[in-house]
Amino acid sequence: MTVGIRDTAPAMWPQSGDGAAAAAAPPLRAEPGRPLAVRLGKRLRGVCDRLIASSSLIANDPVLDVRDFAWTAMLRDHWRTIRDEAVAAALDGAPSLATISPDHRAIAEVGKWRSFFLWGYGYPIDDNLARCPRTRALVERIPGLNSAFFSILAPGSHIPAHRGVTKGLVTCHLALIVPRDGDVRMRVADRVVRWAEGETLVFDDTYDHEVWNDTGGTRVVLLVQFERPLRNPGKWFADLFLGLVRRSAFVQDARANIATWNAATRGLEA
Numbered sequence: 001m002t003v004g005i006r007d008t009a010p011a012m013w014p015q016s017g018d019g020a021a022a023a024a025a026p027p028l029r030a031e032p033g034r035p036l037a038v039r040l041g042k043r044l045r046g047v048c049d050r051l052i053a054s055s056s057l058i059a060n061d062p063v064l065d066v067r068d069f070a071w072t073a074m075l076r077d078h079w080r081t082i083r084d085e086a087v088a089a090a091l092d093g094a095p096s097l098a099t100i101s102p103d104h105r106a107i108a109e110v111g112k113w114r115s116f117f118l119w120g121y122g123y124p125i126d127d128n129l130a131r132c133p134r135t136r137a138l139v140e141r142i143p144g145l146n147s148a149f150f151s152i153l154a155p156g157s158h159i160p161a162h163r164g165v166t167k168g169l170v171t172c173h174l175a176l177i178v179p180r181d182g183d184v185r186m187r188v189a190d191r192v193v194r195w196a197e198g199e200t201l202v203f204d205d206t207y208d209h210e211v212w213n214d215t216g217g218t219r220v221v222l223l224v225q226f227e228r229p230l231r232n233p234g235k236w237f238a239d240l241f242l243g244l245v246r247r248s249a250f251v252q253d254a255r256a257n258i259a260t261w262n263a264a265t266r267g268l269e270a
Helices: 016-023 036-053 072-077 079-089 127-130 133-137 233-247 249-270
Strands: 004-005 115-122 147-155 156-162 171-178 183-188 192-195 200-204 211-212 218-226
Touching: 036 233, 072 079, 072 171, 072 200, 079 133, 079 171, 079 218, 115 127, 115 233, 115 249, 127 133, 127 249, 147 171, 156 192, 233 249
Parallel strands: none
Antiparallel strands: 004 192, 115 147, 147 218, 156 211, 171 200, 171 218, 183 192, 183 211
């Protein structure tokens, strides 16, 4: 593996980097009163994850071997093309994840973690894809693609420990911009990984993980989520759970907020 590893709200509209909103932001907390389906899904995922793990055709380790995913070579071969589109389309214009996703507000401080979505849980974001045509052509070739977005982490940021939605998905990072004036790292369970520009990292985000950007620069990765290779009965449970997630407020609220953000951005540019 080539990446260095060692063990150890809809009402917020575009501003420059969400800076004004960040200055007045309250302490981080999840949005209260989320729909019952969202709360119930979080309670059920442990059972589903155990069933999925027992049917996995790949390792259930926190950090996985990129050689088990041949398509990651395609991303590494074209990483500069993807980086250039990320810089042009997303670096200065991506919204805060807290603005887009009510269910991430406990971990995504406004203005610190920004996300430019290309796909979200199987739904294409056409406005954003149109601005990144070469990245779109590459990402569309990933088997079992679920989500893809540019994940942008501000200097001095910390994403607190959290877990992903379902073990039926696996996460890949393609490092695009990695500052070198300090330490940029992620802990996944008991492993610590560091990004290298142009390299990929594949991991299971249902393990407890957190991220630090202890530098003076902005870290940018292409984050891809794809379906875990499974046999039955795990695949049946994974598909059922993922189908419920795609129809839930967890995804549908975020889709609506992205559409509203993009409409507001178009209005400012008109």
